[in-house]
Each structure stands twice: as structure tokens, then as C-alpha cells.
Ligand code: F6P
């Protein structure tokens with residue numbers, strides 16, 4: 089089946105299970121049509137008239153590149169042919185209300201990690217598909233557990249679709265010669281124990297004590313409480329980090345920190361954390377803010393940020409433990425205090 093089954097056939101089989109599944113399959117198909125076009129665009133690099141250079145800022149003040157805008161336009165054109173009750177995008181201030189009879193809503197990050205585009209690193213498209221509520225304006229205030237499907241496409245050495253329809257995670261890789269996706273890996277499982285961690289360590293001085301304590305445990309390796317050595321990676325592209333964790337385990341942290349504007353971390357709940365958390369859980373991993381399960385959260389605003397700690401369940405649980413029990417966290421991460429005795433019992 090690996091290498092043989094086309095995405096088209098896979099979606100066809102799924103769509104036969106009912107009208108809601110048909111609506112989901114139709115949207116996934118449209119997103120992958122858009123993804124092939126985005127892969128071509130990002131793959132042309134400097135040969136394209138789209139430079140990857142910053143052109144402005146999006147609704148939330150992030151630098152917006154011309155490729156972000158172009159990717160958003162491609163996705164919206166392709167999804168425009170599909171019945172969708174509401175569409176949200178990182179690049180749009182407000183959600184767009186569409187066909188009120190439609191069964192589904194879609195939230196999308198058209199080009200995740202686009203700061204990597206001009207350095208030829210992997211970027212991607214992330215999507216979340218939700219059931220349409222009676223009032224479509226409430227579509228993106230649903231809990232992450234309501235998601236019907238989620239996925240992301242990586243534009244790297246391979247263009248690959250990582251997909252969950254709520255029953256495990258499969259990967260499809262673009263066969264460029266044939267112009268379509270084929271099943272590449274089935275039923276992915278993330279090991280419970282991580283051997284790699286990923287965090288932007290330049291923010292260390294801004295982290296909360298539980299996050300510092302966890303990273304200190306990783307750095308202590310065999311000599312610390314984890315009793316094993318860790319490797320470290322930071323790509324700066326959520327899709328690439330998620331792909332790596334799905335492939336060989338690991339833990340990723342984009343926590344809240346003390347920088348102005350980072351009180352809830354950096355990543356967006358609706359079109360980044362929710363879909364990634366759904367995929368990670370479907371592969372046997374965990375995703376948390378450090379205090380709560382990501383999928384139990386419901387957004388109160390479209391571009392809401394959320395701390396995201398995801399990957400191998402053992403490490404995510406350890407980060408949660410350190411958040412519940414701040415005392416060991418404080419003593420591990422504030423040696424000066426411990427030495428001077430302010431917190432000594
Ligand atoms: O979408 C935001 C994003 O580009 C993610 O893909 C990535 O994980 C993160 O930002 C990197 O943030 P920073 O540049 O702060 O390390």
C-alpha cells in the first residue's frame with residue numbers, strides 16, 4: 089500500500105462513509121491542490137517574482153511577506169470552490185462567512201515559518217477542519233476536540249501532507265512527476281520518551297521557572313533526573329519541528345515568557361496549536377500549555393496565542409508536573425536563591 093495508494097483514492101474511500109466525511113474530503117482535496125501550487129512557488133525561490141521579502145504586517149503585527157499573501161490567495165481561490173460555512177486565515181483580520189448550508193469550517197495558516205523562506209528551509213501550510221455550528225460566526229470558538237480533521241503540508245526537500253481524519257496519522261508525499269500525493273507512511277506513533285528537545289534558547293532569561301527547570305533537566309542529561317542525554321534542535325518552523333517529532337519523537341516548547349507580548353507564547357490557538365495538537369495526540373503524543381490540554385481550550389478571539397508544549401507524552405507530562413509543583417522548579421532554576429537561602433526550608 090505504501091507508495092501505491094493515492095491521496096485521491098484514500099479520500100474517496102473516506103468520503104463514502106457519510107456526508108460530513110465527504111465535505112471534509114472535498115476540503116482536504118482543495119487544500120492539497122493549493123499546496124502543489126504553493127510548493128511550486130516556494131520552490132522557485134529567487135527565480136519567482138515573489139521574493140519572500142517582508143511587505144507589511146498581518147492583523148497581529150507579525151511581519152507579512154509577499155509569499156504569505158500569495159499563499160493565502162492561492163488557498164482561498166482553491167477553497168472558494170468548496171462549500172465552507174466559515175474560513176479563517178492567519179492573514180485575514182476576521183473570519184469570512186461563506187455558505188450557511190455548508191457542513192464544515194476551515195482555519196488555515198497559509199505559510200507557516202515564512203521567516204525561513206529566504207534561507208531555503210522547510211515551511212508549510214497548516215489547516216484545521218471543524219463542524220459548522222448553526223451560527224457560523226461561532227465556528228472558531230469551538231474546543232480543539234471538535235476538530236474533524238487537521239493536517240499540514242511541508243514544503244522542504246519533499247512536499248508532504250501529514251493528515252489526521254480523527255483515526256491516526258498518515259503521511260502522503262507529492263510525486264512531482266505524477267502531480268499527485270501518494271501514501272508514504274501509515275499510522276505514525278510518537279515514542280513516549282523523548283531524546284530531543286526544541287526551544288528557542290535565546291529567550292532563556294525570559295522563561296518562567298518551570299520551563300527553565302525542564303530545560304535544565306534536559307541539559308543535565310545522564311547526570312540529572314532524566315537519567316539520559318538529550319540532543320537539541322530548533323528550526324524556527326513549527327511544521328518542520330512537528331514533522332521531526334512525528335518521525336522520531338522529541339519535545340517542542342514555545343512557552344509563555346516575560347517579553348512584552350509573549351505572555352501567551354507566540355503560536356496561535358485556532359490555526360496552529362489546535363491542528364498540531366490534534367495530529368500529535370492522534371499519533372500517541374501529548375500537547376499542553378503546561379497547565380491544560382491544548383485540545384480542551386476554546387478560543388475567545390481568532391488570533392489568540394497560546395503556549396504550546398507538544399511531543400512525546402513523557403516529556404510533556406514532566407513539563408506539566410513542574411508547572412504544578414513550582415518548588416522544585418524554583419530550586420533547580422534559581423541556584424542563586426537556593427545558595428543564598430531565600431527559599432531554603
Ligand atoms: O508561525 C510562527 C513561527 O514561524 C513558527 O513556525 C515557529 O515555531 C516560530 O514562529 C518561531 O519563532 P521564533 O522566531 O520566536 O523562534
Ligand code: MN
Pocket residue numbers: 197199200201326360
Ligand atoms: Mn505560523
